Amino acid sequence: MLQSETLSLVRTAPTPDVLEEFEKQVKTYEKAFYHFAYRLTGNHDDAEDLTQEALLKAYRAFHRFKAGTAFDRWVYQIIYRLFIDQYRKKRRRPFVASLDEAPPHLDQEKPKDVPDHSKLPEDYALRYELGETIQKALLRLPEEFRAAVVLCDVQGFSYEEISNILQCSLGTVRSRIHRGRRQLREYLHPYLNGERGKKQ
Amino acid sequence: MNCHRVQSLLSAYLDQELSPEERRLIRSHLFNCAVCAQCFEELSRIKKYLGSLEPPQPQINLVDNFLSFKLHVVETNPWVWAKRLALTAACVFLFLLTSVYLFPVNDPHRKIAGHEVEYRQFHEQFTPYQLVSEQSSNVNLFLQEEEAEEKSNQNKKKDHFYLSLPQHKTLIPGIPVSSR
Structure with a gap:
């Protein structure tokens, strides 16, 4: 190689x-x-x-x-x-894993890397917490679903473009995105129906 | 369209990846079905959340780091390649050398096997093992007789030689010379 x-x-x-x-x-x-x-x-x-x-x-x-x-x-x-x-x-x-180090998901998003667009600290904390939760939920998805969902919702590609990137058919892309979002819906259920979700 | 079918198409509907006819059908279903409307609401919220995620900043300058790494690879790797080639050649040479010693071409067992096969063709009434054992037993008896004869002849010669010597000059083993 x-x-x-x-x-x-x-x-x-x-x-x-x-x-x-x-x-x-x-x-x-x-x-x-x-x-x-x-x-x-x-x-x-x-x-x-x-x-x-x-x-x-x-x-x-x-x-x-x-x-x-x-x-x-x-x-x-x-x-x-x-x-x-x-x-x-x-x-x-x-x-x-080392027992001395913190688990990897606890120190991934470092505060200095997140630009502060909001004036209220509460909004900032809420956005930070939601970002963490969404990332954790994304990591629980199978890798094919994760890639399809990220390309569609984060990067904003169309299904045809995603099918070119992932080298699969349009039907597969549609199915992966649908199943990925359905799983995300289950993981993020408290955020979607609770007060936190509504604020966002 | 039933709820199951609609819910399977909701993601595509959200991304505007359906035909106008399908979109119309789903829109009318959502207007009448509270469960599917709730599902659509949640999916669109997920899409909104994902779209509003803050892009993380890399800890290092990716382009500069990449360029330095690339140059490093170009400078160092030809020697690594040459070393690996030399090592592979040495391994192949060693393998050939050892294989010649371990598996010689003139294998004596093969010759014996060949003789046995020939033997079987001419003497079918006996098995080769019987023939070989008979022959070897006869030959052994003959050889034993010959050896015994030779030994007795040699002993006779020795006796004759020692007896012909004068008595006081013969050295008897185990007795010091001074005490004689």
């Missing part, structure tokens, strides 16, 4: 134009890629690794990228594939 990467990197010596074009494209969508990776993985470290790896893969295959087609969809596809591969590997590996 690494060998083939190396060879292709060496063989296709990047001309300054190609590198510049790639950088320009990446800078445009950088935050969106990271957001997608974060919603899939649920923590900053994994999201950074996933984004970096996907960018490296995209760079390696950039000569195959057709100008005029959607660069972001192409990279989303790479991120999704990498995520599925890693997820399968992780599932086979036993989970090892």
Whole structure:
């Protein structure tokens, strides 16, 4: 894997134009890629690794990228594939956790990373809490449903675009989104019917 | 349209991914059915929540980090490749070397097996094992007789040699020379 990467990197010596074009494209969508990776993985470290790896893969295959087609969809596809591969590997590996550290879901969203758009601290706390709860609920979904729901509701893609990214049929996309949302509805039931949900 | 069918299409209806006819049917159903309307309300709230999630900020500068990593890979990896190639070649060479010693081409057992097969063809009335055991027993008897004859001849020669020597010059083992 690494060998083939190396060879292709060496063989296709990047001309300054190609590198510049790639950088320009990446800078445009950088935050969106990271957001997608974060919603899939649920923590900053994994999201950074996933984004970096996907960018490296995209760079390696950039000569195959057709100008005029959607660069972001192409990279989303790479991120999704990498995520599925890693997820399968992780599932086979036993989970090892340190007793000294806090559980990963408790220190993922750091307060300094959340921009404060509201003036009231109550609103900020509510939004923060809801964000945490939604992320936890997303992580409970199967990875295929999670990717489809995030691409549809967070990134705002149409079903056809999602079917291109996930490389599956429109019917599958529709089914995944429907089943993902139905599961989210069960997990977020108190927020949807309680006072908290209504305030939002 | 029944409730089950409507609820399975609600997500697509929410995302405006249905045909105009389906949309019309669902809209009219939602107007009359409180349960499906409640379900639609909750799904649209979920969509709204997900859409309003704050995008997280990466801890590192992704582009700069990526570029430095890429350059590092380009600089270091050709040597790694060469080393791996050399190691693989060495392993293959060692394997070939050991396989020649472990599995020699001129295997003596194969020859014996071949002879046995030939033998069976000419002497079908006996099994090869019977023939071999008979032959070996005869040969052994003959060899034993020959060995016994040789030994007795040698003993005779030794006796003759020692007896022909003068008595005082013969050395008897176990008795010191000074006491004689």
